[in-house]
Amino acid sequence: MTAELLIGPAGERIVELVQHVRTDQLASPTPCSGYDVRQLVNHLLFWGPSLEGAARKEAVLPPAEAEDAIDLTKADWSGDLTAQLRRTASAWSLPEAWQGATRMGGPDEIPASLIGGMVATELVVHGWDLARATGQQPEWDEELLEYVHREVAGHAEWGRQLGSYGPEVKVAPDAPLLDRILGLTGRNPA
Template sequence: MFKTPNRHHSYGVGMTAEHLISRAGAPLLTVVGQVRPDQLTSPTPCTGYDVRQLINHLLFWGPSLEGAGNKEAVPPPAEAESAMDLTKGDWSGDLATQVQRTIAAWTTSEAWQGTTRMAGPDELPSALIGGMVATELVVHGWDLGTATGQQPSWDDEVLEYVHQEVAGHAEWGRQVGSYGPEVPVAATAPLLDRILGLTGRAVS
């Protein structure tokens, strides 16, 4: 069972989760802007996804994550993710725009209050979904960066927050297929490594 994240946890002077979301997403935006077309077939640490498929995944679910922040239920496309190719055309610009829209939706305090919906009919705590959004930005930013020879980094406040979120809902994430089996990581390892281990990623 996962713990509901606490939006009011202090991450610094006057710092709450809505103040961290843009800092969680900024490295992903930098990575996306530097992915070359010839790298689209490169494998990523996200099991089963190459770079193109991971970009497609982010484009597929992005509107739903944005909608959740705006308290709007935006279901994903009816067609299966694996059957769609959203990377035609300006995939880099499209993904950057979607990430920016998702970040903007979660930078208001209202986004983190009460409940919201993402893909299904069930209402879930908004702070839980917001924590998952921040985790997606960091972990998939690392996935894409690693796959394309980049080294994105996040400040300690962001990593502390994301680690708290992942630790609270990792088991649930594994049950619904979002995370792979936990990869053991030393308790003294860097925060990013511990986050990645909880989501099933091996850090070499």
Template structure:
């Protein structure tokens, strides 16, 4: 499976989770300690344009309003997020998206394949966060999870230094690939609301 196919599958999985979040679940806690469902949705909406722009080798300035100030009332935030996921998957499916260097919302150039891998990890891990918080299950995709485990293993230490990942949670050596990913990102695979 290609990197672009991994991203497409990750976006499809997260899309399904988003479509099944009920309005009364927005205040539910998530395994991502600093976010409830509402804040995690805002996080995805806020950073989403930068994720797609990175595939096009563009830098998109952050929205004028802060992440926490995004308003989810009065609009169809789920449709907005689904459309954003579609645009991100389309952008990373274009020839050349995974080649050369790109930016991730700032001036620092990074290998496009590294940024693309980070986008896949973001979609898979936050998809699990939202699914767990709202009582959903994410379909198992072994090829996708193998790819994500490799990407997380390459960047886990750097992610912890940047505050993107929490302290590693030790999981048994016999743990599933998903549980290994979650542990590396600082999540407890047995977390429950």
């Protein structure tokens, strides 16, 4: 299955997780270093329009306010995030989204396939972060996990240089694929 066909199911999986997050869990810590659930939701809402725009080759700048400025007490954050995740997954479900180069809120062109890989990784890894913080048990299709593992393995050092990934957490080479992905991103699967 091609990458664009994997994005829709990955988006729906994280939507299911989001829809089971309770407001009283927003202060719960996540495995994503420095983020509680509220900050992770803010992160996904903040960057979602830029990721969605990149699929259409539109440079959508992030909001002028800081990433953590979205007030989740005054908005339907679950509905807003569900809608944004679905729009992003839908935009990246088109083959043309993966072709050529695109921008992600800045002037520099980046290979679209690299951004698409980032989107798939965000959906899986941040989905796992949300699930762990809220007591849920996520499951992803093996083919999606194989794709994300290739993406993360190929870009892990770059991700660490950008500060997106922490130091690698060693996991057994025969550990489940999700655990190996998490370890590469600096998360402890246990």
